[in-house]
Amino acid sequence: MNELMIKEQVIAPVISINFDELEAQAKEIAKTYTSIAITEESYKTAKADAKMLAGFVNDIEKKRRALKSQAEAPIKEFDQRCKAIEQILTDAKLEIEGVTVKYDDKKKEERDKKCRSHAEKEIKKAGLRPEFAERIVEPSTMKNLTTTQKVINADYDAQIAALKLLQDNTDMLDAILKSTVDAENLKIKQQLKCEDFAKYVDELLSSGMDPKDMAGKLGTRIHERAAEIAEAEEKIRQEAIDEEKKRQAQAMEAAAAKEASEMASAINETENNTVEARNQDNVAQMPISNPTVSNPFQTNPFASQNEPRYEGVISLSGAGSELKFVLSTLKALCKEHNVNYEVTSTSQVA
Numbered sequence: 093m094n095e096l097m098i099k100e101q102v103i104a105p106v107i108s109i110n111f112d113e114l115e116a117q118a119k120e121i122a123k124t125y126t127s128i129a130i131t132e133e134s135y136k137t138a139k140a141d142a143k144m145l146a147g148f149v150n151d152i153e154k155k156r157r158a159l160k161s162q163a164e165a166p167i168k169e170f171d172q173r174c175k176a177i178e179q180i181l182t183d184a185k186l187e188i189e190g191v192t193v194k195y196d197d198k199k200k201e202e203r204d205k206k207c208r209s210h211a212e213k214e215i216k217k218a219g220l221r222p223e224f225a226e227r228i229v230e231p232s233t234m235k236n237l238t239t240t241q242k243v244i245n246a247d248y249d250a251q252i253a254a255l256k257l258l259q260d261n262t263d264m265l266d267a268i269l270k271s272t273v274d275a276e277n278l279k280i281k282q283q284l285k286c287e288d289f290a291k292y293v294d295e296l297l298s299s300g301m302d303p304k305d306m307a308g309k310l311g312t313r314i315h316e317r318a319a320e321i322a323e324a325e326e327k328i329r330q331e332a333i334d335e336e337k338k339r340q341a342q343a344m345e346a347a348a349a350k351e352a353s354e355m356a357s358a359i360n361e362t363e364n365n366t367v368e369a370r371n372q373d374n375v376a377q378m379p380i381s382n383p384t385v386s387n388p389f390q391t392n393p394f395a396s397q398n399e400p401r402y403e404g405v406i407s408l409s410g411a412g413s414e415l416k417f418v419l420s421t422l423k424a425l426c427k428e429h430n431v432n433y434e435v436t437s438t439s440q441v442a
Contacts, residue, residue: 096181105163114152121145174265200237207234207241211248216257227255261303265293268307277319281325284318 130138215225231247233239266286273284292313296306 105166107159107163109155109159118148121148128141135217140406196237203244204234207244207248210241210245211252214249214252218252220252220255220259223258224255233342251387261297262293264303265296265310268441269293272314276314280318280321282320282321284314288317289314306333 125141128134128138211228215228228248230253231244233247234244271285271287273286273289277283289310293310296310299306
């Protein structure tokens with residue numbers, strides 16, 4: 093049945109009452125009380141008339157209600173029967189809708205299952221790892237029954253492509269990060285850690301810039317950080333070298349003073365031995381002056397053990413074999429103590 097046939101016939105209820113006569117009487121009564129003046133004598137009469145008029149109104153009200161109820165009875169019956177028929181049809185409609193909803197749900201479930209299967213295949217094909225695949229969300233278009241499988245699959249494909257790019261860029265930056273950090277750590281003592289750059293890597297990945305630019309910026313950031321550490325370490329190393337040089341210089345100065353003192357003592361001892369030998373031989377010789385020596389000074393503080401490190405000035409005067417003996421002894425002492433020596437004048441040596 094394509095159409096519900098409704099046949100109608102309206103017979104309006106007819107209520108007959110002497111409206112004209114009643115209206116004329118009401119107007120005549122009302123006219124009597126137009127511009128009425130109340131006096132002491134007419135007060136009681138006026139009160140009685142008002143009560144009478146109220147009775148007339150009450151009579152008309154009762155009659156109106158009674159006749160209206162009789163006239164509305166068929167309308168109420170009509171209304172009730174229409175609603176009963178409507179309910180029958182509504183129940184049938186709900187039954188159909190219940191069945192169609194189940195059918196729609198089943199159809200939607202089949203469509204969604206195919207779409208999810210498509211997404212799983214594409215995820216596997218793209219090689220997405222679980223930590224990236226789990227970011228895929230169900231397209232909002234799947235909520236609509238009329239959305240086609242093609243449209244939903246396209247939404248899945250777009251998500252998978254974006255995540256594949258993110259995964260590739262992440263792998264690239266991780267490889268660059270590890271190799272660059274390892275290379276820079278060979279140059280510095282305070283080791284860099286890959287996790288120190290994790291936040292910057294996330295910023296690069298979310299920037300949307302070209303992968304080459306991301307790689308360049310990451311490498312630059314690591315190099316800059318390593319350079320800062322290297323500069324600080326070089327400063328500390330240089331300070332340590334300077335401190336060590338200062339310590340060595342102080343030690344060498346102390347050693348030089350000690351060696352100078354020892355040499356002076358040796359020269360004095362040589363002089364005494366020479367004088368004693370001369371007295372024993374009873375040989376008349378020209379007396380020689382006491383030799384003097386100035387404090388040696390450093391000429392090569394980093395010399396090896398066999399290289400000369402100090403120089404000094406020794407003054408001698410005299411003649412004959414005694415002076416030769418003193419010079420020979422001094423040369424031996426200079427060699428023993430790694431002291432450079434040079435005879436500046438031998439004119440008095442025979």
